Amino acid sequence: QVQLQESGPGLVKPSETLSLTCTVSGVSITISHWSWYRQTPGKGLEWIGYVLYSEGTNYNPSYMSRVTISLDTSKNQFSLNLNSVTAADSAVYYCEGYGGVWGPGTLVTVSS
């Protein structure tokens, strides 16, 4: 059974970097796309980007200059870094992969 779990700080200061990790169990992250999404009441669900072991990354142009998604095959994890955050980056962040398996989500608030 494939499971995903997000982890990381729930509070990030403005202008700093939001860093989240998704731990994958039940399947190797060397197969499939692994994505990050976020959800806010105002903008709904948004795809941030994905990483694919054999091909690299693909990012939503809305985040292109600020985002990095990477794989750690030794830990079977993938990560999201979003820099220069503002209050508008406050959201529930989800990781997803293996054709539709989602983590439970983690709330990140950007505030001083």
Add this chain to the structure above:
Amino acid sequence: EIVLTQSPGTLSLSPGDRATLSCRASQTITNNYLAWYQQKPGQSPRLLIYAASSRATGIPDRFSGTGSGTDFTLTISRLEPEDFAVFYCQQYGTTPWTFGQGTKVEIK
């Protein structure tokens, strides 16, 4: 980017009713890579349908997806009490992948 427009915004129905949800795309979706998700409060989205008409693992056959090109439909043949939720369509044929704004199916 491809804009997905879902209608109606809210559907008020009773258990046992048939629900028909629409998702219209601003341009043709490549390979009909259109998915439908169900989301309940406080939960992550649950994949119901992928590639427009294929049910995900474990999804009951009362959920069905049809359509191609720019017009897609999710049908729930007989609503069960646990089906009431918000439903989203997502296209993953062209990056950036995008979602519709959602249709809420509520108990009448």
